[in-house]
Amino acid sequence: xxxxxxPSPGATRVGPARRPAxxxxxxxxxxxxxxxxxxxxxxxxxxTPYTNYQLSVVAAFAVxxxxxxxxxxxxxxISLGQSAFMGLGAYAAAFxxxxxxxxxxxxxxxxxxxxxxxxVVAIPAVRLxxxxxxxxxxxxxILAVPLAxxxxxxxxxxxxxxxxxxxxxxxxxxxxxxxxxxxVVAIAAVLFLLGRNIVVGRIGRAFAVVRTNxxxxxxxxxxxHRYKVLAFTIAxxxxxxxxxxYVAVVQFASPDLPNFLVAINMLAALVIGGFASLWxxxxxxxxxxxxxxxxxxxxxxxxxxxxxxxxxxVLFIVPGGVSGGVSxxxxxxVGRLFGRRPPARxxxxxxxxxxxxxxQQDTAVPDASPDGLRSSVGPRxxxx
Amino acid sequence: MSELxxxxxxxxxxxADGRGSGNILELEDVRASYGRAEVLHGVSLQVSxxxxxxxxGANGAGKTTTLRAISxxxxxxxxxxxxxxxxxxxxxxxxxxxxxxxxxxxRGTLDxxxxxxxxxxxxxxxxxxxxVEAQIAECFELFPALARRQTSTAGNLSGGxxxxxxxxRALMSRPRLLLLDExxxxxxxxxxxEVFEAIGRxxxxxxxxxxxxxxxxxxxxxxxxxxxxxxIGRTVLTGPAEEMAGRDEVRRAYLxx
Amino acid sequence: xxxxxxxxxxxxxxxxxxxxxxxxxxxxxxxTGMINFAQGLMAVASTYIAxxxxxxxxPIGAAVAVAIAVSLVLGAVTERLVIRRFEGASPHxxxxxxxxxxxxxxxxxxxIWGYNSQPFPxxxxxxxxxVGGVVLAIPSLATIGVLIAVVVLLQLLFLKTKLGLALRxxxxxxxSSALSGLNVGRLLMVGWALAAGLGALAGAxxxxxxxxxxxxxxTILIYALAAxxxxxxxxxxxAVVAAWIIGVSENLAxxxxxxxxxxxxxxxxxxxxxxxxxxRPQGLFGRKEAVRV
Numbered sequence: 001x002x003x004x005x006x007p008s009p010g011a012t013r014v015g016p017a018r019r020p021a022x023x024x025x026x027x028x029x030x031x032x033x034x035x036x037x038x039x040x041x042x043x044x045x046x047x048t049p050y051t052n053y054q055l056s057v058v059a060a061f062a063v064x065x066x067x068x069x070x071x072x073x074x075x076x077x078i079s080l081g082q083s084a085f086m087g088l089g090a091y092a093a094a095f096x097x098x099x100x101x102x103x104x105x106x107x108x109x110x111x112x113x114x115x116x117x118x119x120v121v122a123i124p125a126v127r128l129x130x131x132x133x134x135x136x137x138x139x140x141x142i143l144a145v146p147l148a149x150x151x152x153x154x155x156x157x158x159x160x161x162x163x164x165x166x167x168x169x170x171x172x173x174x175x176x177x178x179x180x181x182x183x184v185v186a187i188a189a190v191l192f193l194l195g196r197n198i199v200v201g202r203i204g205r206a207f208a209v210v211r212t213n214x215x216x217x218x219x220x221x222x223x224x225h226r227y228k229v230l231a232f233t234i235a236x237x238x239x240x241x242x243x244x245x246y247v248a249v250v251q252f253a254s255p256d257l258p259n260f261l262v263a264i265n266m267l268a269a270l271v272i273g274g275f276a277s278l279w280x281x282x283x284x285x286x287x288x289x290x291x292x293x294x295x296x297x298x299x300x301x302x303x304x305x306x307x308x309x310x311x312x313x314v315l316f317i318v319p320g321g322v323s324g325g326v327s328x329x330x331x332x333x334v335g336r337l338f339g340r341r342p343p344a345r346x347x348x349x350x351x352x353x354x355x356x357x358x359x360q361q362d363t364a365v366p367d368a369s370p371d372g373l374r375s376s377v378g379p380r381x382x383x384x
Numbered sequence: 385m386s387e388l389x390x391x392x393x394x395x396x397x398x399x400a401d402g403r404g405s406g407n408i409l410e411l412e413d414v415r416a417s418y419g420r421a422e423v424l425h426g427v428s429l430q431v432s433x434x435x436x437x438x439x440x441g442a443n444g445a446g447k448t449t450t451l452r453a454i455s456x457x458x459x460x461x462x463x464x465x466x467x468x469x470x471x472x473x474x475x476x477x478x479x480x481x482x483x484x485x486x487x488x489x490x491r492g493t494l495d496x497x498x499x500x501x502x503x504x505x506x507x508x509x510x511x512x513x514x515x516v517e518a519q520i521a522e523c524f525e526l527f528p529a530l531a532r533r534q535t536s537t538a539g540n541l542s543g544g545x546x547x548x549x550x551x552x553r554a555l556m557s558r559p560r561l562l563l564l565d566e567x568x569x570x571x572x573x574x575x576x577x578e579v580f581e582a583i584g585r586x587x588x589x590x591x592x593x594x595x596x597x598x599x600x601x602x603x604x605x606x607x608x609x610x611x612x613x614x615x616i617g618r619t620v621l622t623g624p625a626e627e628m629a630g631r632d633e634v635r636r637a638y639l640x641x
Numbered sequence: 642x643x644x645x646x647x648x649x650x651x652x653x654x655x656x657x658x659x660x661x662x663x664x665x666x667x668x669x670x671x672x673t674g675m676i677n678f679a680q681g682l683m684a685v686a687s688t689y690i691a692x693x694x695x696x697x698x699x700p701i702g703a704a705v706a707v708a709i710a711v712s713l714v715l716g717a718v719t720e721r722l723v724i725r726r727f728e729g730a731s732p733h734x735x736x737x738x739x740x741x742x743x744x745x746x747x748x749x750x751x752x753i754w755g756y757n758s759q760p761f762p763x764x765x766x767x768x769x770x771x772v773g774g775v776v777l778a779i780p781s782l783a784t785i786g787v788l789i790a791v792v793v794l795l796q797l798l799f800l801k802t803k804l805g806l807a808l809r810x811x812x813x814x815x816x817s818s819a820l821s822g823l824n825v826g827r828l829l830m831v832g833w834a835l836a837a838g839l840g841a842l843a844g845a846x847x848x849x850x851x852x853x854x855x856x857x858x859x860t861i862l863i864y865a866l867a868a869x870x871x872x873x874x875x876x877x878x879x880a881v882v883a884a885w886i887i888g889v890s891e892n893l894a895x896x897x898x899x900x901x902x903x904x905x906x907x908x909x910x911x912x913x914x915x916x917x918x919x920x921r922p923q924g925l926f927g928r929k930e931a932v933r934v
Contacts, residue, residue: 072733077733078737080678124915124919128919131674131675131732131735132922134733134736135676136915136918138863138866139912139915143905143908143911146904146905146907150904260859264740264743265744267740268737268741271737299751300751300756301748301749301751301752302752303748304744304745304751305745305749305752307745307748308744308745308747308748308749309745311737311741311745312723312745315726315738315741316726475824476816476819477819477821477824480821485821486820488817488820492814492817492820493814494810494817494818495814496813497806497809497813501809504806505807505821505823506821508803508807508810508821508822508823509822557821557822
């Protein structure tokens with residue numbers, strides 16, 4: 001897709017918005033990364049067991065939210081059901097543990113079973129779009145909770161399943177909380193690297209095209225259907241893996257996890273953290289775990305008011321969420337310090353080209369945009 | 385026919401700078417953008433009172449955007465005066481209430497409503513129910529095809545019928561200026577001619593001022609007294625319609641170089 | 642057989658409540674092309690307003706009427722202050738906006754009224770009537786009657802009034818409507834206001850049965866979503882009929898099919914919704930165009 005002349009608002013930006021980073025910015029990034037890795041490695045040695053526990057839970061939810069990010073942020077298919085996959089992964093992990101399976105086998109079950117379920121649901125479901133798809137994905141958590149309670153001989157019913165595993169091996173010299181932290185954060189790091197490779201690679205570019213314009217995708221020979229199924233399956237895999245990590249830390253799987261409100265709050269945390277951004281998923285994990293702590297776990301109303309207000313705030317004035325805002329700020333500061341102009345802002349609420357007025361949506365491709373889009377695939381609204 | 389579209393030819397003296405009081409619409413150096421992409425870089429044109437101006441240009445020259453700028457559907461800068469009144473920055477419904485009827489590209493049919501309901505929506509601002517009914521009757525007289533299908537859903541009409549309905553709906557508001565965006569689009573040549581014949585008849589009988597964007601230059605130039613050629617978002621040529629047919633700019637606009 | 646008829650009537654009554662909320666969803670969808678996931682919590686807030694008035698000594702009927710009136714205003718204000726900014730936004734932005742409202746209103750309601758369940762008085766006298774040997778509960782019959790009245794009033798509004806014509810025009814083609822001089826923004830506000838009023842009614846009808854707490858409408862919203870989707874999202878009549886079908890079928894399935902029982906009966910409409918969406922995306926009664934991208 002080569003566009004000539006002025007791109008229209010409907011024009012497709014192929015691939016994630018990656019600008020060549022300026023040299024000082026690159027140095028800064030490397031320094032920050034190294035410092036971050038060292039900090040992540042050293043923290044558990046001095047922090048309290050409870051802090052280690054919380055940070056491990058952050059890692060678990062960051063992985064689940066990364067999965068949600070891949071399907072919703074990168075591929076543009078809103079899911080309100082991610083908690084169901086995390087719950088399924090948690091139960092699968094607990095099942096493996098209670099049946100004496102090796103840890104690797106438990107992990108594979110926890111990650112692959114949700115992936116298969118996600119695949120089976122996605123194959124028909126991704127034929128739906130936007131609203132309808134979001135509506136259908138709600139079904140998953142709404143059904144998961146009564147199902148989990150019903151099959152109590154496997155799931156432990158309302159009580160849930162307690163497990164006792166993932167203890168620090170003798171001789172390592174670590175306490176359980178430290179050991180679990182390292183295991184969980186290491187797996188999460190591997191999953192994030194994998195996720196990064198997915199979203200910046202060929203698959204990620206295809207996701208971006210599917211997200212921004214399915215007509216263009218089909219004109220480019222990209223099967224929107226296949227990539228949406230793939231995104232859903234990857235998201236379910238990450239959800240399941242996150243369930244495994246959750247059980248590794250919390251030692252418990254219960255119907256409270258595959259809850260509708262958990263799914264909603266994950267989506268909220270993701271948008272606040274930053275749609276279609278890997279750092280956004282990390283920030284979102286922290287949000288998910290720490291906002292209720294700070295707001296006072298006793299009073300859920302404050303958590304919800306904060307979440308709701310923060311979400312609206314992001315939608316209204318900080319497009320790109322916290323990570324987007326911070327990266328813009330950093331670019332701006334670096335630009336000031338080193339005398340470069342900050343790049344123009346090209347993202348907005350949830351990375352979509354925002355309409356200028358409501359009335360313009362129907363003719364997304366104005367006549368004065370010689371971008372070749374119109375002649376080849378026609379205006380967007382005629383896409384069946 | 386007097387009920388149809390009696391344009392209020394108010395003799396308010398024109399633009400603030402005293403230029404051309406005979407013009408119902410004046411655009412001067414209008415720039416407009418979608419998001420950050422500016423697509424009009426300086427469009428100027430006039431529609432005289434009771435006259436017809438045709439806007440010609442290649443695909444992508446900014447013809448539709450010009451009409452959308454007049455109706456307040458895109459953010460625009462410059463000067464847009466309707467009968468001496470500044471309309472820049474007004475919402476589409478406000479511009480409509482000032483007496484501009486805009487038939488958008490693709491006709492803007494309310495396809496789930498009946499033919500009659502479409503006309504009633506056009507007359508939404510009016511309180512004189514009897515006159516509205518009389519005008520609906522006249523509209524059906526002008527386009528008998530519509531009369532036969534007045535209770536059927538507008539989405540089921542043929543393209544030509546929808547175009548006639550769109551013109552009628554626009555007239556129902558008794559506009560002083562009619563904006564037509566490619567009335568022949570998607571119509572068979574014969575049907576397009578019929579539509580233009582009807583519009584021409586209407587114009588002669590009522591003296592309604594019109595600004596017409598049209599791909600088929602011959603149809604537009606036959607209807608218009610003035611023509612304006614746009615190239616890549618700019619006015620490049622203005623002149624009497626009859627002198628335009630042979631001009632290089634016009635040929636370039638349609639033959640592509 | 643008598644038992645079955647009672648189950649059917651109870652199912653219709655439950656379906657009427659889903660139907661009221663489903664109508665609200667349909668009104669918003671028609672006006673703004675959004676599915677308002679916050680519709681249930683807006684209804685909860687309205688019901689708390691009615692509860693507060695009732696606790697202050699107002700008769701319950703008047704309390705509900707005032708709450709509905711207040712909800713009309715709140716619905717319009719929500720549209721103006723929040724939704725207006727996102728009209729025409731991509732569906733996924735729209736989903737997130739209403740999810741944000743859902744979470745925010747949950748927090749606000751919880752902060753004001755707490756998270757404990759509170760009893761809510763019935764609008765109708767308790768008691769039964771016997772028709773042909775079948776004992777039917779008066780509240781069930783009255784609930785069905787209220788919904789039928791609402792449907793009739795809405796049809797009159799949409800088909801017989803100028804405002805109704807304008808609302809349909811804007812739902813059909815906002816751009817054309819604006820070019821005809823209709824104030825689209827104000828009409829969208831009216832759509833949201835009507836929806837909020839309907840939600841308030843649904844809340845007042847369900848609260849006596851399940852007690853009032855901030856999560857009261859969560860499952861009702863799911864049923865209403867299923868009904869709205871089954872009905873085609875843009876068809877008020879379709880939504881109501883689908884809601885009745887859902888109410889009756891889940892009641893019968895829950896009662897007579899042992900495996901489903903009370904806990905899994907919510908699966909009935911959801912699975913039905915999934916199947917219908919896949920085989921007939923425009924819903925049982927919707928027009929083809931209803932499935933907007």
